[in-house]
Amino acid sequence: MYTFSNRLKIGSFILMALGVLGIAIGFISAPSTVEEAKAIVASHDDGHGGGHGAEAGHGEAAGHSAAANAHGEEHDSSHDEHLLHQLQNKPWAALYVGAFFFFMIALGVLAFYAIQRAAQAGWSPLLFRVMEGITAYLVPGGIIVFVILVLSVMHMNHLFIWMDADVVAHDELIQGKVGYLNPTFFLIRAALFLGGWIFYREYSRKLSLQQDEAQDDANFKLNFRWSAGFLVFYLVTESMMSWDWIMSVDPHWFSTLFGWYVFASMFVSGITVIAMVTIYLKSKGLLPDVNDSHIHDLAKFMFGISIFWTYLWFSQFMLIWYSNIPEEVTYYVTRIADYRLPFFGMVAMNFLFPVLLLMNSDYKRINWFVVLAGIVILAGHYLDIFNMIMPSTVGDQWSIGIPEIGAVLFFAGLFIFWVFKALATAPLQPKRNPFIEESRHFHY
C-alpha cells in the first residue's frame, strides 16, 4: 500500500500555488482596451512598431484622397481590434492548452488501459493500479476542460470564433456548419464524451478492485467486455472530441486524419507518464515485482507510438503541402510563418530524439534514460497542443511566458496531487488477476 509522501504533496501544492499566480498575472496583464494592446505590442517589440509607423507613412504618401485615408484608418482600427482580441485570448489559450494537455494524458492512459484489458495482455496487469491512478485525473481534468468550454460559450473569451453570433452572421462558411457547430450541441456532445469516459473509468476501477476480493473471475470477464465496448465508444468520441475542442478553434479548416493525430499525441504522452510514474514508484521500492522488462516494454511503446505520431503528423502535413489548396494550406502557412521554432522543434523532440535515444534495446532498460526521453516527449507533445491551439487564437502574439508556464505548473501540480492521492487508495498490486502470475514473471 502506497502512502502519499508529504514531500510530494507539498511539492504539488507549491506547483499549484505558483501556477495560480502565473495564471492570475496572465489575466491581469491582458489588455482591456485597444490602446493598452497597442502599448503592449510597442513595448515588447520596438522594431515591429517602427515597421508599422513606416508603413503608415507610406500609406499616407501613396493615398492622396481623403477617402483612401479614411479607408486606411478604418483598416487600422479593425487591425487593432484584432490585436486586442488576440492579446485577450492569450491567458485563456494558455489555460486551455495546459488543461487539455494534462487531461489528454489521463485519457491516453485510459485508452492504453482498456487496450491492455481487451487484449488480455500478460505483461501489464502489474501496472493496472498505476494506470488506474493516473486515469483518476479524468474527473477533475475533464471538469476543468468542460468549465473552460462553458465559459467560452458564455462569451468570456474568444477562443472559438464560431461561438460569436456576430462573426457567424458575416461568414457563410461557418453558417454552413452551424448544424454541427452550435453552442448547445457542442456542450451536449462534450458532456456526453466526458460522461462516457468517466463512467468507464470509474466502473472499470470498481470491477478491478472487486476482483481482488472475489472468489471467481466474473468481475474480470465483465471488465474485459466493458473495455472492448469502451474502445469502440472511445474511437468515435475521441475523433469527434478532436474536431470539437481543437479543430474548431479554426472553423474554416478541416482535416480528415485529425482525430488519429490527436489520439497519437495523447496515447504516447499517456504511455510516457505510465513509465515515469512506474519508475518513480519502483525507485521508492513500492513495486517490487516490476522488473526492467516491464520498463523495456513501456519504452518500446513510447518509441513505437512516437514514430506513429510522426507518421500522422507528416501525412497530414505532406498531403496539404503537396496539393497546396489555398483553403487548407493556410493552416500550415501561418504555423511556418509565425511558429517556425515550436512547429519544427516539436518534430525533433517528438521524433528524432526518441528514435535515436530509445532505439537501443539496452537503453530501454535504463531508468534515467527512459525518464529523460519521457521528459522530452512530454514537452514535445505540450508544444504539439500549443501549435494546434495558439495560431488560431493568439496568432503571431504567442510567447511561452508567465501565463503559459503558470498554466503548466498549475495543472502539473493538480495532476500529481490527484494521481498520487488516487494511488494511495488501493494496494499497488492487483491480487487476483488471472494474468498476475504471468505478469510477475514477465521477462523479455
Place this chain on the structure above:
Amino acid sequence: MASKMIHAYYNDDDVLMHAVKKVKAAKHHIEEVYCPFPVHGLDKAMGLAPTRLAITAFMYGCVGLTVAITMMNYIMIEDWPQDIGGKPSFSYLENMPAFVPIMFELTVFFAAHLMVITFYLRSRLWPFKEAENPDVRTTDDHFLMEIEVHGNEMELTELLMDSGAVEINVMEKNSH
C-alpha cells in the same frame, strides 16, 4: 586435423537446457548444439556473445538514407531543376516533403536487405551449400550437443549420461 567428438542426443528442450548448464558448470567447452527449433535462452545458457546484426542494420539504414538524399539532390535540384507543377526545386530543403517517402523506403530497403545478406554471409548460408547437419534427426525431434574430447572420454560420457542424454556417440571428425 582429425579430432575426437562426442555427440549427446536429447529429446526434450528442457532436458537440453539443464544439460547445457551442467556441462558449462563442469567447465567443458560446448562445440555446437543442433536443434530442430529455437530454444529460448539457449544462447544465454551457452554463454554466446550477443549478436551485432542490429547494429549493422542501423548503419545500413544510414547508408540508404544518404543514398536517397544524394541521389534526389543531384537529380531534382542540381542536375535539372525543372518546374514540375510548381514544386520549389530551388533547394533540397524546400522540396523535401516530396522526397521523404523515397528517403524512408530506401532506408528500410538498405537496412533490411543488407542485414539479411550480412546474416547469410556470417552464418555461411547460400544455395548449393552442403548441409552441416551431423544427424537428420536433429531437424525433426532430437537435440544434439557436440563436445570435443581431450582424452577425458569416460568422464564426459558419464556426465552426459547423467544429464539425461538418450544416446551418446563418440566419433572422429575432420574440423573445417
